[in-house]
Amino acid sequence: MTREPPISTVTTPPRLYRAPEHRMAAGVAAGIADHLGISVLRVRVAFMVLLGLSGLGLLLYAAFWAVVPLRPGDTAVPPRRDVGQLLPFVGIGLGVLLIQVMVFDSVGAAGTAGWLVAIIAVGAGVIWHQSAPERRRQWGDTMPVPWLGAVVEESDRRAFVLRFIGGGVLVAVGIIGVAAVYSPAQNFDAVINGVIFALVGLAGVGVVAAPVLWRTYSQLRSEREGRIREQERAELAAMVHDQVLHTLALIQRNASDVKTVQRLARGQERSLRNWLYKPTASPNERFAAALEQAAAEVEDTFAITVETVVVGDRETDERVGALVAAAREALVNAARHAGVQTVSLYAEVEPDQVSVFVRDRGAGFDPDTVEDHRHGVRGSIIGRMKRHGGRAEIRSGPGEGTEVRLILPISRDSSAAERNK
Amino acid sequence: MSEQPAEHLDPANTRPERLRVFLVDDHAMFRAGVRAELGAHVEVVGEASTVAEAVTRIAAVGPDVVLLDVHMPDGGGRAVLEAMRRSHPQVKFLALSVSDAAEDVIGLIRAGARGYVTKTISPDELAAAIRRVADGDAVFSPRLAGFVLDAFAARPDAPVADPELDQLTNREREVLRLLARGYAYKEIAKELFISIKTVETHVSNVLRKLQMSNRYELSRWAADRRLV
Numbered sequence: 348m349t350r351e352p353p354i355s356t357v358t359t360p361p362r363l364y365r366a367p368e369h370r371m372a373a374g375v376a377a378g379i380a381d382h383l384g385i386s387v388l389r390v391r392v393a394f395m396v397l398l399g400l401s402g403l404g405l406l407l408y409a410a411f412w413a414v415v416p417l418r419p420g421d422t423a424v425p426p427r428r429d430v431g432q433l434l435p436f437v438g439i440g441l442g443v444l445l446i447q448v449m450v451f452d453s454v455g456a457a458g459t460a461g462w463l464v465a466i467i468a469v470g471a472g473v474i475w476h477q478s479a480p481e482r483r484r485q486w487g488d489t490m491p492v493p494w495l496g497a498v499v500e501e502s503d504r505r506a507f508v509l510r511f512i513g514g515g516v517l518v519a520v521g522i523i524g525v526a527a528v529y530s531p532a533q534n535f536d537a538v539i540n541g542v543i544f545a546l547v548g549l550a551g552v553g554v555v556a557a558p559v560l561w562r563t564y565s566q567l568r569s570e571r572e573g574r575i576r577e578q579e580r581a582e583l584a585a586m587v588h589d590q591v592l593h594t595l596a597l598i599q600r601n602a603s604d605v606k607t608v609q610r611l612a613r614g615q616e617r618s619l620r621n622w623l624y625k626p627t628a629s630p631n632e633r634f635a636a637a638l639e640q641a642a643a644e645v646e647d648t649f650a651i652t653v654e655t656v657v658v659g660d661r662e663t664d665e666r667v668g669a670l671v672a673a674a675r676e677a678l679v680n681a682a683r684h685a686g687v688q689t690v691s692l693y694a695e696v697e698p699d700q701v702s703v704f705v706r707d708r709g710a711g712f713d714p715d716t717v718e719d720h721r722h723g724v725r726g727s728i729i730g731r732m733k734r735h736g737g738r739a740e741i742r743s744g745p746g747e748g749t750e751v752r753l754i755l756p757i758s759r760d761s762s763a764a765e766r767n768k
Numbered sequence: 769m770s771e772q773p774a775e776h777l778d779p780a781n782t783r784p785e786r787l788r789v790f791l792v793d794d795h796a797m798f799r800a801g802v803r804a805e806l807g808a809h810v811e812v813v814g815e816a817s818t819v820a821e822a823v824t825r826i827a828a829v830g831p832d833v834v835l836l837d838v839h840m841p842d843g844g845g846r847a848v849l850e851a852m853r854r855s856h857p858q859v860k861f862l863a864l865s866v867s868d869a870a871e872d873v874i875g876l877i878r879a880g881a882r883g884y885v886t887k888t889i890s891p892d893e894l895a896a897a898i899r900r901v902a903d904g905d906a907v908f909s910p911r912l913a914g915f916v917l918d919a920f921a922a923r924p925d926a927p928v929a930d931p932e933l934d935q936l937t938n939r940e941r942e943v944l945r946l947l948a949r950g951y952a953y954k955e956i957a958k959e960l961f962i963s964i965k966t967v968e969t970h971v972s973n974v975l976r977k978l979q980m981s982n983r984y985e986l987s988r989w990a991a992d993r994r995l996v
Contacts, residue, residue: 616888623869652888654910654911654950656910656911656913656914656948657914658914658917658918658921658948659918659921691910691949691950693910693914693945693948693949693950695917695945704949706949706950706951708950750949
């Protein structure tokens with residue numbers, strides 16, 4: 348794909364580069380010569396001849412300088428070019444203009460023509476070379492008119508639109524000027540005609556380009572959607588492969604051990620459920636996630652089911668962490684001593700307090716006789732809640748099951764009314 | 769699902785005739801399992817694996833209770849509910865699902881199901897839940913109670929259009945909390961010093977509010993049903 352100002356369709360490589368090794372000024376002539384396979388001398392002579400058109404040669408040279416990149420690999424200059432590279436062109440152009448104004452009293456027709464061609468070239472060049480190089484390469488492979496591809500560039504759309512409009516204005520001004528200059532009479536009609544022609548021309552370009560643009564745009568969009576879908580599928584496949592298939596294999600190997608099979612199935616179901624339905628929250632940051640993690644650990648350790656229901660959520664801190672630890676201890680006690688397969692865990696976050704209830708329908712016990720020598724209940728649950736400004740109640744009776752109630756006030760006013768009484 | 773109370777676990781209690789139950793689920797294995805488990809308690813009068821099949825067969829058989837899977841091809845349980853509700857108001861629906869995403873649960877209840885249990889429920893509890901739905905009551909698993917409390921949580925930015933429907937009373941809230949804590953109706957009645965009948969009334973009122981309310985959270989959940 349060439350780096351010439353885009354006035355025609357794109358050709359395929361070899362690409363046009365400036366050749367730093369033979370360069371006099373910027374390597375433009377050498378690059379063009381290499382590219383066309385003719386001698387450098389001829390190219391330079393051509394530039395000199397064009398110089399006769401009121402410095403058109405110089406203008407073109409500067410434009411090439413601005414637009415054509417140095418050949419990569421043999422220079423320390425990064426391939427990315429910026430507007431600064433147009434400065435030499437602007438400077439030289441201004442110089443030529445000054446010389447013309449000084450040598451002739453006015454700018455001649457030829458000079459004007461040179462100027463206008465230059466403006467068109469610059470406008471197109473700006474549009475062309477401001478698009479990202481890798482995008483350009485991509486369009487160059489697929490689009491008949493590569494710089495149109497810039498329209499569908501996803502990133503930085505506003506900057507692009509500004510550039511495109513700027514370049515378009517330059518091109519339009521050039522075309523209108525050409526029409527005005529070459530119209531025979533210098534009357535108003537001629538100018539109007541020129542403008543109309545220019546507009547018609549631009550409209551034509553638009554009509555031709557629109558379908559291509561649209562097609563390319565939808566192509567890019569569907570590609571992106573496809574990529575996202577593909578990624579999701581890959582994630583799901585990885586999940587199934589790493590976890591579910593593994594678990595199924597383990598279940599087959601442990602088919603005779605009911606407890607193990609239940610634990611495997613339960614753990615797998617939980618992780619799959621979380622993966623499908625729950626936004627991931629860190630147990631170190633959110634209360635609900637921390638409590639669910641504690642429940643999951645107890646489920647896995649003791650092969651029971653913990654029916655977890657959490658209403659509301661909040662950030663954790665040291666006190667909320669203590670509440671979670673106490674709840675975990677209550678779950679462990681239920682798993683150890685109740686002799687049932689299912690324990691209910693309910694937690695609710697309210698504006699003034701966080702409460703947790705752990706209930707089982709198991710053996711139960713008489714709290715008065717047990718608390719003296721059961722460190723778990725006294726230290727890990729009641730004592731821990733007290734230390735952090737909360738309270739714990741245990742309601743149990745032989746044969747009635749057990750409920751542990753943990754209340755943690757979270758406002759300064761710790762006299763939160765006890766609920767459900 | 770451990771919320772079912774002992775007093776409801778006797779399937780041969782109130783009715784002499786056996787309940788007629790219809791299964792809608794696209795997993796044949798699961799249907800066979802439920803059929804085997806429920807055989808002692810109820811009469812399974814039919815099965816269907818697609819929405820279209822379910823609609824025609826339920827209309828032909830006229831069961832008391834339909835056990836309905838949420839996630840099926842071509843619209844899931846909701847499609848069956850929406851097709852049947854107007855024409856067969858006497859058929860009660862109990863949703864049964866492996867999914868417990870809030871939007872699934874709330875969406876199905878709003879579409880007319882009278883309860884929601886997950887597929888891990890024990891056979892006895894499932895039989896009790898079917899019985900309760902057939903009697904015109906609602907079945908609130910602890911998880912569903914939690915979702916409802918969440919949906920009706922007092923959010924400062926949620927405008928209340930209809931206080932009658934868009935808010936829970938304190939009593940209803942207390943009943944839901946106890947349900948979420950795993951209490952049976954009898955235990956709730958004892959805890960709140962009210963009769964079991966009153967507990968049932970509160971639960972039915974909550975179900976009605978859940979189905980009628982236009983609260984933003986509920987509408988959103990009903991509208992956002994994710995199809996997995």
